[in-house]
Amino acid sequence: MPLMKSWVASANDAAHPFPLNNLPYGVFSTGEEDPRCGVAIGDMILDMQAAEESGLIALTDEPLFEVPYWNDLMDEGPAVWAALRNRLTDLLAKGSADQAKVEPLLVPMADADMHMPMAVSEYTDFYAGRHHATNVGTMFRGAENALPPNWLHIPIGYNGRASSVVVSGTEVRRPWGQLKGPNDAAPRWAPCARFDIELEMGAIVGTTSDGPITVQEADDNIFGYVLLNDWSARDIQAWEYQPLGPFQAKATATSISPWIVTRAALEPFRCDTPEREVELLDHIKDCGPMLYNIDLEVTMAPEGKDATTIARTNYNQMYYSAAQQLAHHSTSGCPMNAGDLLGSGTISGPTKPERGSLLELSWGGKEPLTLDTGEERSFIADGDTLTLKGAAKGKGYTIGFGDCTGTVIAALDDPYAR
Amino acid sequence: MPLMKSWVASANDAAHPFPLNNLPYGVFSTGEEDPRCGVAIGDMILDMQAAEESGLIALTDEPLFEVPYWNDLMDEGPAVWAALRNRLTDLLAKGSADQAKVEPLLVPMADADMHMPMAVSEYTDFYAGRHHATNVGTMFRGAENALPPNWLHIPIGYNGRASSVVVSGTEVRRPWGQLKGPNDAAPRWAPCARFDIELEMGAIVGTTSDGPITVQEADDNIFGYVLLNDWSARDIQAWEYQPLGPFQAKATATSISPWIVTRAALEPFRCDTPEREVELLDHIKDCGPMLYNIDLEVTMAPEGKDATTIARTNYNQMYYSAAQQLAHHSTSGCPMNAGDLLGSGTISGPTKPERGSLLELSWGGKEPLTLDTGEERSFIADGDTLTLKGAAKGKGYTIGFGDCTGTVIAALDDPYAR
Secondary structure, eight states, X not given: OOOOOBSSGGGGOTTOSOOTTXXXXXXXXXXXXXXXEEEEETTEEEEHHHHHHTTSOOOSSSOSSSSSSSHHHHHHOHHHHHHHHHHHHHHHBTTOXXXXXXXXXXXXXXXXXXXXXXXXXXXXXXXXXXHHHHHHHHHHHOGGGOSOTTTTTSOOEEEOOGGGEEEXXXXXXXXXXXXXXXXXXXXXXXXXXXXXXXXXXXXXXXXXXXXXXXXXXXXXXXXXXXEEEEOEEHHHHHHHOTTTOOSGGGOSOEEEOSOBEEHHXXXXXXXXXXXXXXXXXXXXXXXXXXXXXXXXXXXXXXXXXXXXXXXXXXXXXXXXXXXXXXXXXXXXXXXXXXXXXXXXXXXXOSSGGGOSSHHHHTTTTTSOEEOTTSOXXXXXXXXXXXXXXXXXXXXXXXXXXXXXXXXXXXXXXXXXXX | OOOOOBSSGGGGOTTOSOXXXXXXXXXXXXXXXXXXXXXXXXXXXXXXXXXXXXXXXXXXXXXXXXXXXXXXXXXXXXXXXXXXHHHHHHHHBXXXXXXXXXXXXXXXXXXXXXXXXXXXXXXXXXXXXXXXXXXXXHHHHOGGGOSOTTTTTSOOEEEOOGGGEXXXXXXXXXXXXXXXXXXXXXXXXXXXXXXXXXXXXXXXXXXXXXXXXXXXXXXXXXXXXXXXXXXXXXXXHHHHOTTTOOOGGGOSOEEXXXXXXXXXXXXXXXXXXXXXXXXXXXXXXXXXXXXXXXXXXXXXXXXXXXXXXXXXXXXXXXXXXXXXXXXXXXXXXXXXXXXXXXXXXXXXXXXGGGOSSHHHHTTTTTSOEEOTTSOEESSOOTTOEEEEEEEEEETTEEEEOOOEEEEEEOOOSOTTOO
16 A cells, blocks of 8 residues: 555655554644544644534534544444544545645644543553563573463453553653562662563554454454553562562553554554464464554653663564454453553563563663663663654555653652651 | 431331441432432432432532432542431431421332442452461462462552442353363363352442542542452463463452442441551551451352352451552552442451352362252352342441342353354
């Protein structure tokens, strides 16, 4: 598929993240106006509330865009998702008969503040990158026992905290927590000293299900993808995670990129999961290419200084697809809902510069990174801005995600000091 | 506090679960009518939507009871909670001037179907009963290593799945899952063969917070309590839970009793947590009696047969209070919301008949129970009905919870068979 041309001139650049081929969904506001749904096209945002009110978008009897989130569209199901994408393509394509009507509904992206694109129903985070699991397992349990026995058979995951999911740009406050280092005689209450990122993709469940679904059904139920940074307090995690998994270490914040890139926009970039070392059981067996070729990058910028790229990898490095994760999630009969967010797990490639967390990049603090500014980092310092970037690169066009960024600010004074 | 007398005669029995001292909050329907909020008084339910429409309840500018859940009241905060309880007490007390106006708004409980009393925002389950943790730890890791090193320092918890919480009476379908027994060479896909209960109390968070809160603030933020059965697939759990905790083993269903017993109704039954073996750090230190003296009981009834009481214990056996759990939950800055449900963790006492799960009662299947019917059980058989009962017993009155019951039905045919 080549670049599709739009009458919005900025969308026709081969390197622009938001060409007509993309049409990602976000929620924006300008000035004092309430947040509303919008679609990115080049440097502009199409105001969907206005488009619906004007009659240009009229797919359903009930309005879809009176609310500042995309869940109402999700609830309509795949046929309406496809109809909306077709209509948007018609309205914004070069030569559209409706250009004059649509043009007044465009808002410059530079004037917009972005908000959460959806109401997150529930949030699940997986651990489905083999290089990440091997790296972390090697650090914690030695190379011989790096992968847990179940790892090659099921996508290991845990339920996260939906209330802590925030949109890109939201500041993230360093948490306090109970922790116990290897040299501590007893646990202590302290600000996290090993605050970290996790480079992930987030898959958004688009339709409700109420029983076990197949991998193919799961793929059909995925509405779209975002970049996702699962901020992680490694010292809190090390003390708390046995035996029931991470809890407060992962509850401070999870940041997502502001634009939901639809599954339809990513179709040309589908690719297979890696070769299986052991055959998967039927309920999560591969049944087609369900990963995507998406280049990913992490940058780190100390306060007031230039950013350094600290990692580059690709979503195609995952062992399990989001469809396999969603199918596995449903096996117990667990009801899944529109707006559920599934974190892929940290995405690391096989070599050191492809690692998607500081824990791996600095090998638990033993090999600090040197930034382009000359500063050293094992974990995040106050004032650092961490940014995830993602793009699928087609022939003559790009499907971009919009940055997923967050600045870490200093911990509160001890909230429990009397 | 003695029994408070009501003009609803059935409420004046010392053994009745719903006297004027209780006034628990539920959601009910009769016939074809939509579910609505109601308050239990003796054998009757006061229709709160009707009471508000009639003007008998008028605490806020906006209506509270146009919705079939109690979250809108929760959002109003503790002053409005107290005002509502006072108003209900006035309306329903013996000698109330409003008896003639209220009487037509009462519905016989026998005619009502019960629904979920609140929209569950998120669900967290703890592991805060020392006897349970010791029993399970002994079975899995030996008596020397029964309690994990962090257990006496923080209430261990994990995020559960809010979408799987159901009201008492809902049938629970035995799940399929991936599991691997000690004699299996490889994991297999099978119906759960070790399906279990967990006897717990659920605390309902009533107000939103957005940063670390103290134990006292946490106690003030708790709206009420329900009985909670965290159905657990032990064979699925054993295979999946390392290293990130239980996932599909706990996602089939969690049942709660239909009536939210308010914190106000439980005030006379406050009691202390047990003596501390190690001093807790300030952020979760005890600051008053925040457990409750509530007698608990579990019964099991094979299909079409009489029930056998298989366990009796008390909520005062917990090591951590719900207030300590909520305070700990907030330490990372995790936003907590009205309608969040916190499972206490399985409540077991020190002796065998006080154990709150079949895993403990049958010691992992090695010591099957004999029911009064003569049947043996290590875990749940299809058709079995499991019921949790709870009551705080005052001088001349009872604060009951209403049963938390569920019947386990047979697994689906293999949903992935081709």
